[in-house]
Amino acid sequence: xxxxxxxxxxxxxxxxxxxxxxxxxxxxxxxxxxxxxxxxxxxxxxxxxxxxxxxxxxxxxxxxxxxxxxxxxxxxxxxxxxxxxxxxxxxxxxxxxxxxxxxxxxxxxxxxxxxxxxxxxxxxxxxxxxxx
Numbered sequence: 130x131x132x133x134x135x136x137x138x139x140x141x142x143x144x145x146x147x148x149x150x151x152x153x154x155x156x157x158x159x160x161x162x163x164x165x166x167x168x169x170x171x172x173x174x175x176x177x178x179x180x181x182x183x184x185x186x187x188x189x190x191x192x193x194x195x196x197x198x199x200x201x202x203x204x205x206x207x208x209x210x211x212x213x214x215x216x217x218x219x220x221x222x223x224x225x226x227x228x229x230x231x232x233x234x235x236x237x238x239x240x241x242x243x244x245x246x247x248x249x250x251x252x253x254x255x256x257x258x259x260x261x
Contacts, residue, residue: 167198192219213245231256
């Protein structure tokens with residue numbers, strides 16, 4: 130790094146929270162507990178949100194959807210906030226890239242974004258299963 134004049138970005142000591150599981154939006158059962166591991170693509174997508182520290186000390190939130198079989202990131206989005214539109218945009222990118230079957234299981238933590246009405250409506254529209 131020194132030879133190339135690169136320096137590590139040291140974010141402020143504050144670490145933003147990416148999960149708020151303390152909500153009244155309901156939870157879905159964990160469908161992964163009663164099924165074998167996926168044996169082909171597009172059976173199970175897992176999602177999460179993290180943050181990316183920027184040089185100016187701010188950050189962006191990154192939402193991803195990963196195919197559990199191939200471990201490939203199939204959809205992602207960046208935003209300055211972590212409202213439900215962040216995960217919806219990321220999943221819409223995956224939907225646009227792949228011919229996804231009905232019954233695809235969507236798995237995430239219990240954050241409020243994943244339990245939002247808009248996100249659940251997207252899952253219903255495509256007839257995906259959800260486990261939060």
